[in-house]
Amino acid sequence: MFDNLPLWPARASAGAGNVDALYIFLLLLSGFMCLAIFTMIVVFALRYRRQPGRVAEQIEGSTALEITWSVVPLGIFMVIFVWGAFIFFQERTPPRDASEIYIVAKQWMWKLEHVEGQREINELHVPVGRDVKLIMTSQDVIHSFYVPAFRIKQDVLPGRYTTAWFRATKPGVYHLFCAEYCGSQHSGMIGQVVVMEPAQYEAWLSGGSSSGSLASNGESIFQQLGCVTCHRSESQGRGPNLVGIFGKPVQLEDGRMVIADENYIRESILSPSAKVVKGFKPIMPVFQGLVSEEQLTGLVAYVKSLSAPSAAGSKTQESKVQ
Amino acid sequence: MATAVITPERENYLNQEYGIKSWLLTVDHKRIALLYLVSITFFFFIGGFFALLIRLELLTPAGDLVQADTYNKLFTMHGQVMVFFFLIPSIPAVLGNFLVPLMIGAKDLAFPRINLLSWYLYITAGVLMLHCICTGGVDTGWTFYTPFSTAFSNTKVVEAGVAIFIAGFSSILTGLNFVVTIHRMRAPGMTWSRLPLFIWAHYATSVIQLLGTPVLAITLLLVVFERVFHLGIFDPTRGGDPLLFQHLFWFYSHPAVYIMILPAMAVESEVVACFTRKRIFGYNFVAMSSIAIAVFGFLVWAHHMFVAGISLYSALIFSALSYLVAVPSAIKVFNWTATMYKGSITFTTPMLYAFGFIGLFTMGGLTGLFLAALGIDVHVTDTYFIIAHFHYIMVGGAVMGYLGGLHFWWPKISGRMYPEWLGKFAALIVFLGFNLTFFPQFILGYMGMPRRYWQYPPEFQVLNVLSTAGSTILAVGYVLPMIYFLWSMRYGKPAPDNPWNAAGLEWKTSSPPPTFNFDQPPVVNFEAYDYEHIPEVEEVPVV
Numbered sequence: 001m002f003d004n005l006p007l008w009p010a011r012a013s014a015g016a017g018n019v020d021a022l023y024i025f026l027l028l029l030s031g032f033m034c035l036a037i038f039t040m041i042v043v044f045a046l047r048y049r050r051q052p053g054r055v056a057e058q059i060e061g062s063t064a065l066e067i068t069w070s071v072v073p074l075g076i077f078m079v080i081f082v083w084g085a086f087i088f089f090q091e092r093t094p095p096r097d098a099s100e101i102y103i104v105a106k107q108w109m110w111k112l113e114h115v116e117g118q119r120e121i122n123e124l125h126v127p128v129g130r131d132v133k134l135i136m137t138s139q140d141v142i143h144s145f146y147v148p149a150f151r152i153k154q155d156v157l158p159g160r161y162t163t164a165w166f167r168a169t170k171p172g173v174y175h176l177f178c179a180e181y182c183g184s185q186h187s188g189m190i191g192q193v194v195v196m197e198p199a200q201y202e203a204w205l206s207g208g209s210s211s212g213s214l215a216s217n218g219e220s221i222f223q224q225l226g227c228v229t230c231h232r233s234e235s236q237g238r239g240p241n242l243v244g245i246f247g248k249p250v251q252l253e254d255g256r257m258v259i260a261d262e263n264y265i266r267e268s269i270l271s272p273s274a275k276v277v278k279g280f281k282p283i284m285p286v287f288q289g290l291v292s293e294e295q296l297t298g299l300v301a302y303v304k305s306l307s308a309p310s311a312a313g314s315k316t317q318e319s320k321v322q
Numbered sequence: 323m324a325t326a327v328i329t330p331e332r333e334n335y336l337n338q339e340y341g342i343k344s345w346l347l348t349v350d351h352k353r354i355a356l357l358y359l360v361s362i363t364f365f366f367f368i369g370g371f372f373a374l375l376i377r378l379e380l381l382t383p384a385g386d387l388v389q390a391d392t393y394n395k396l397f398t399m400h401g402q403v404m405v406f407f408f409l410i411p412s413i414p415a416v417l418g419n420f421l422v423p424l425m426i427g428a429k430d431l432a433f434p435r436i437n438l439l440s441w442y443l444y445i446t447a448g449v450l451m452l453h454c455i456c457t458g459g460v461d462t463g464w465t466f467y468t469p470f471s472t473a474f475s476n477t478k479v480v481e482a483g484v485a486i487f488i489a490g491f492s493s494i495l496t497g498l499n500f501v502v503t504i505h506r507m508r509a510p511g512m513t514w515s516r517l518p519l520f521i522w523a524h525y526a527t528s529v530i531q532l533l534g535t536p537v538l539a540i541t542l543l544l545v546v547f548e549r550v551f552h553l554g555i556f557d558p559t560r561g562g563d564p565l566l567f568q569h570l571f572w573f574y575s576h577p578a579v580y581i582m583i584l585p586a587m588a589v590e591s592e593v594v595a596c597f598t599r600k601r602i603f604g605y606n607f608v609a610m611s612s613i614a615i616a617v618f619g620f621l622v623w624a625h626h627m628f629v630a631g632i633s634l635y636s637a638l639i640f641s642a643l644s645y646l647v648a649v650p651s652a653i654k655v656f657n658w659t660a661t662m663y664k665g666s667i668t669f670t671t672p673m674l675y676a677f678g679f680i681g682l683f684t685m686g687g688l689t690g691l692f693l694a695a696l697g698i699d700v701h702v703t704d705t706y707f708i709i710a711h712f713h714y715i716m717v718g719g720a721v722m723g724y725l726g727g728l729h730f731w732w733p734k735i736s737g738r739m740y741p742e743w744l745g746k747f748a749a750l751i752v753f754l755g756f757n758l759t760f761f762p763q764f765i766l767g768y769m770g771m772p773r774r775y776w777q778y779p780p781e782f783q784v785l786n787v788l789s790t791a792g793s794t795i796l797a798v799g800y801v802l803p804m805i806y807f808l809w810s811m812r813y814g815k816p817a818p819d820n821p822w823n824a825a826g827l828e829w830k831t832s833s834p835p836p837t838f839n840f841d842q843p844p845v846v847n848f849e850a851y852d853y854e855h856i857p858e859v860e861e862v863p864v865v
Contacts (some may be wrong), residue, residue, distance in 0.1 A: 009769045009786075019697050021767070025693070030688035037659060037684055041677065044662035048598070048670070057664040058854045061604035061657075069656045070649055071819050077645035085638050087697025092634050118660035141470040143566060144629065144704060148770025151701040155630045157565070158469060159558025162631050175779065178770045179704040181463045183474060184390050288559075292845070 012174055012195060013150035014167040018087045020151075026080065053254055091152065094165035098131035102214065102297040105156045106139040108185035110176065113297060116205060117213045122191030124176065126168050127201035133165040135300075139293050145182035147193050153179055161262045168195040218302025221295050230284070233306070239284060240277045246307035251278040265300050334737065334834040349434035350837055351797050355420035356735070357441050358411060363449060363804065367409040368455075372400035374797060377759075377790040385777040393776040394461040397476065401464025402482060403455075406489050407448055409720055410578065411718065413585030414531075415440070415496055417727045420735060422500055424828035424835060425518050427509025432502040439640040440495040447489035454481040463774060465575070468556035468567040472548040480549055483542040490535045490542075493581075500524055508826070511846035518826055518850050519602060523588030526616040530577045530584075534620070537559040538574035539568065568630055572623035580619040583683075584612055584714055586723025587654055590679055593730050594658050596824040597673040598665030601851035604657045611650035618647040628699045637696055644694035651687050655680060670822070671745030675726025678753045682718025686711060707767025710760045718756055725752065725803060732807065733821045738814030738833040744806050752799035754819030758792025825852050 011017060048056075101124065104111045112120045126132050126285035136145055136156040145164060146153040149172075154164040196204060211217070222228055230239035245260045253276040258264055267274055269291065272284035291299070335352045345353060376396050379387040388396065408434050419437070423430050434808050462471040462484040471479050504525050508517075545567070547553050554560025555839040581715060595602050602608055602789070624632055624640040658680055667673070689711040691699050702708060732740050762785040771782045778786070820829040 003483065006764050007769060019701055021690070023698055023701075026692050030685075030691065033688060034681075034684060037655065038681060041662065041680065044659070044665070045667055045669075045677070048662060048665045048667050050599075050666045054666060056599035056666040056853065058601055059603060060601070060662075061607065065660070066604050066607045066653065066657075070653055073479050073652050074645070074649050075502070077691065078642075080691060081642050081645050084695030084697045084699075085641060087695075088628075088637065088641075088700065089634065091697065091700060141474050142467060142630075146704070146770070146772060148701070153629050153700050153703065155559070157631050159564075160631070175770060177770070177772045181394075181467070181470070181774040183461075183470060184392070184394065185818060187385070187390070187772075187777050190779075246363060 009151075010149040010170070010172065010174060011151075012168055012170040012172060013147075013152070014169055015087070015091055016149065016151045016169075018090070022080075022083050022087060025083075029076070061194055068260050079217035091164070092108050094133040094163065095131045098118075098133035098165055100133050100301075102301065103134055103136040103145065103156070104139055104293040104297065105136065105143040105145070105189075106177070106293075107141065107183050108178070108189040110145075110178075110189070111294070113214055113294070114205075115214050115301065115314050117211060118205060122176070124191070124193045124195065125196060125201065127196055127198045128171055129198065131165060131167050133163060135161050135163055135297075137161050137266075137293060137296075141182045143178045143182050143189065146177040147174055147178070149174035149193075150154045155180055157184065161266060168193075171195050171197055184214050214298055214301040215305035216302075218298030218300070218305070221291075221298050222302055225287075225291070227299075238280070240280060242303050243306045248307075250275075252276060253278050253280070253282075262300050262304075265303050266296060269296060269299060332832060333836060334832060335837045336737070337832050338837050345414075347438075349430070349438050351419050351423055351431045351434065351437055352735075352835065352837075352839075354437050354441055355416050357742055358419060358444070360414040361441075361445060361841050362408050362411055362416065365403050365448065366800075369400050369403035369408055370797065370800065372396045372403065374793060376400060377793040379776065379788045380670075380778070381790045383778050383780045383783050383786075390776045391461060394463075394774070396458035397774055398463050399455055399459055402460070402486065403451065404588045404716075405464055405532065405578070405582075406486050407444075407451060409582045409716055410489075411444060411491055411496070412582075412720065412724045413589065413727060414500070414524060415444070415492075417589065417724070417731060418500065418527075418585060419496070421828055422503060422521065422524060423507070424734075424831065424839055425521055425826055426507060426512050427827045427840065427846060428503060428507035429838045429840075432507055433499050436495050437499055440492045440499070443488055443492035443495070445494065447485045447487075450481060450485035450488065454478045454485060466542070466545055466567075466573060466589060468545065468548070468562075468564045469558065473543055473557050473559075480546050483546050487539050488544075490539045493531050494535045497535075498527035498714075501532065503828045504528075509844045509846055512827075514847075515606075516611075516846060516848075517606050519591035519605065519612075520588040523584045523591070523612045524813050525579055526612040527584045527588075529715075529792070530581050530616050530619065534574045534577040534581075537570060538578075541570040541574070565627070565631055568627050569624065572626045576623040577619040578624065578716065579712070580615050582720040583723075584615060586679065586683075586720045586727075587612070588657060589727035589730070590654075590676055590722045593672045593676045593726055593860065594661050595851045595853065596730070596822050597668050597670055597676070598662050599853045599856075600661055600665045601849070601853060602657060603660040603663070604653075605850065607653055608657050611653045614650040615647060618643070618650070622647055625694055625699070626703075627694055629703055633768040641694055641696050641699075645691070648687065648690060648694070652681075655687070656682055660805065669746075670729075671740075671742060671749055672726045672730035674746055674749040674753075675722050675729065678749065678756075679719060679722040679726060682714050682722060682753075682756065686714030686718055689714065700780065701770075702767050704773055705767035706763040706771050706773055709773050710763035710767060713760045713763075718760070720757075722752070725749075728803070728807075730822070731828070732810070733817030734805075734833050734835070736811055736814070737817050738810045739817050740803075740810045740814060741806050744802065748799050748802040748806075751795060751802065755792050755794075755796030755799050759789050760797050762786070762788045762792075802808070817843070823856055825850070825856055 100115050102113045110122050112124050138156045138158040143156040150166045152164050152166050154162050174193045176191040176193050230237045231242050233243050250258050250260050270288040273282040276282045460477045462475050544555050548555050554562040556562040556564050591602050622644045625644045628637050766785045817833045819833050827844055
């Protein structure tokens with residue numbers, strides 16, 4: 001229904017229909033309210049226009065009416081609130097087994113990296129029917145990842161990861177916009193999302209010039225930077241063993257517990273002394289400014305791969321990432 | 323300037339003294355109101371000029387009229403000038419300044435010199451803003467989002483920030499003056515329940531100005547400090563948090579919407595009562611809804627941040643709270659409509675603006691329900707949908723209210739009548755031009771056109787052309803009143819003391835009023851909107 005309406009955005013994700021449904025409900029509701037109020041105004045204005053021999057009838061007010069037109073709208077508002085919140089909850093809760101795409105935004109381009117290692121700029125290829133989770137960060141200012149056809153938008157912040165997810169339902173090419181003003185070429189920070197049939201997608205994947213998966217690239221960065229000398233996988237080194245930690249609670253030196261999610265790993269690389277694991281000394285050097293966002297992405301993906309097979313998208317960490 | 327206005331012989335605030343000094347050093351609230359009127363009109367046309375350039379650029383999908391950087395400066399300065407130098411001071415500093423003492427039967431505001439100081443602060447800020455505009459401008463968006471504003475923009479962020487910081491103090495002092503005046507200077511018999519609803523709404527506005535504006539001042543100061551001294555407050559590479567900025571900014575800037583709209587509601591209540599010849603339906607509820615709006619208005623700021631990276635649960639709470647603030651606004655609309663029932667309605671220019679206000683504010687309010695719904699906000703925030711929504715509130719609501727009020731009290735302010743038929747014509751032009759400008763933007767927004775785009779995909783062009791066409795019509799609608807108001811100051815028919823036969827103390831003194839407002843201190847022994855005891859005029863004055 002409502003598939004090829006004029007002046008209506010394409011609907012190409014599993015969640016888009018839900019958003020449209022609430023939107024259409026609100027259009028009808030507000031259309032009705034406008035009609036009711038405007039009709040009353042017009043009718044009153046004509047019927048009670050000034051006429052000789054008739055004076056206005058003074059009416060103090062009516063508490064019953066006031067209560068009615070406060071409580072009834074409030075009830076309707078709460079229905080809208082719950083409906084909207086329900087859609088939002090789904091939008092913010094990626095399925096556990098969603099495949100992941102890492103995105104680094106910068107003035108004025110989108111850099112996207114598939115777990116399999118394909119890298120893209122201002123273009124994102126995804127297959128129909130697959131749950132895709134986006135793990136995003138910015139290299140400079142705030143950007144916002146917006147695909148109108150999917151009805152999703154999420155600000156992309158410097159210094160942390162934010163996430164969004166979608167499941168494309170219709171092959172096609174759709175707009176990708178930056179929706180948060182980010183400087184001179186803000187309106188040039190656009191791209192496209194190419195939704196393909198699974199077979200075509202596989203062909204596209206194998207056709208690309210992949211230089212190894214994201215995690216294996218991360219592993220070589222892990223070696224290069226010497227992380228491996230302290231974070232050993234077979235025995236406990238001077239740093240914590242990273243095997244299997246992703247998505248698990250970690251006891252900190254100061255008594256707090258945190259979940260080892262993407263943001264925690266990121267922070268522990270950039271400023272390690274912020275949250276030191278219990279039983280370890282704050283001896284790790286600071287990597288703030290020494291690793292690029294892409295290297296960080298690789299490192300995070302590598303650490304996550306150490307917790308495979310159930311690694312990707314452990315359910316506890318979703319809300320933390322936000 | 324307005325010194326040319328002389329009604330026959332009677333001494334009034336305009337003809338009591340002449341010369342530039344008598345204006346620049348005046349402490350008369352009515353003269354200060356006129357100083358504000360001239361200065362905000364100036365800024366309104368500057369902001370409007372930027373808006374026209376923006377619309378012209380958007381006539382075609384390609385960025386071809388101005389450079390990208392110029393475009394970014396245009397929408398930034400349009401926003402800053404319109405919000406901080408026109409909308410915030412518009413009704414309070416002009417109509418409020420003029421009318422608050424008159425309506426409560428006082429000689430002046432509680433602190434006449436502070437009132438003048440407010441204007442000088444405003445002018446200082448305005449001059450600084452003009453200097454900023456003329457020497458390169460600023461490109462952060464009126465929202466100053468960090469870390470773009472503190473670490474990346476190469477424009478005059480500090481200067482614009484300081485200008486708005488100073489303008490904020492002008493607003494705070496006006497609010498302070500109103501609160502004290504309304505508490506302490508009411509005429510004998512003018513109890514709280516007899517106050518015109520204009521006063522209730524201005525009281526609520528003043529409270530927001532007093533409590534909210536300091537937060538904006540602090541926030542802008544922090545932006546300046548981070549930019550100049552490289553403190554790490556908002557910039558994550560220095561250990562700051564960019565979302566902290568957004569929380570602080572919207573903690574003021576959401577209530578600021580109510581600084582703009584509450585005074586327009588204030589005008590609405592007076593005009594509707596007068597031209598239906600009735601007491602406002604549900605006086606207590608309308609009065610209390612102003613207070614409720616002021617209180618709830620402080621609890622909804624994070625609904626500007628649903629996709630900004632706040633947690634799921636805080637988004638849920640702020641969405642629910644946002645619906646609460648919609649209730650008192652709905653109450654007002656229902657009560658104004660109910661006031662018309664069994665009234666005796668005349669269609670004067672102010673009443674036409676009032677009709678326009680109810681219609682446009684209703685649409686602005688209803689589309690607010692869309693934006694408060696989390697699932698929909700994700701799609702439409704930062705698109706033209708939100709641009710359309712807040713222009714329906716701020717232009718369709720606040721500016722319609724301001725223009726309606728200016729027409730309603732123009733006879734009192736200037737002592738002259740404006741040409742009624744031309745007024746009606748302009749009101750119609752404004753209404754049509756407004757809708758043609760902004761209605762297509764709702765559709766554009768849902769289709770996905772992001773705001774602050776210098777160039778855009780070609781499928782959005784048709785609606786953009788409609789919008790640009792509308793904006794030129796709207797411009798005509800705004801220039802017309804300026805011309806005939808100026809014309810009327812010399813050639814308009816002298817106004818009687820109470821041309822509309824309206825209730826309210828301001829109509830019981832002469833037009834224009836004497837310097838100390840009333841020849842005899844008024845005593846109030848009647849309720850507000852006492853239209854039952856005021857006979858209708860034989861003939862609605864027409865020029």
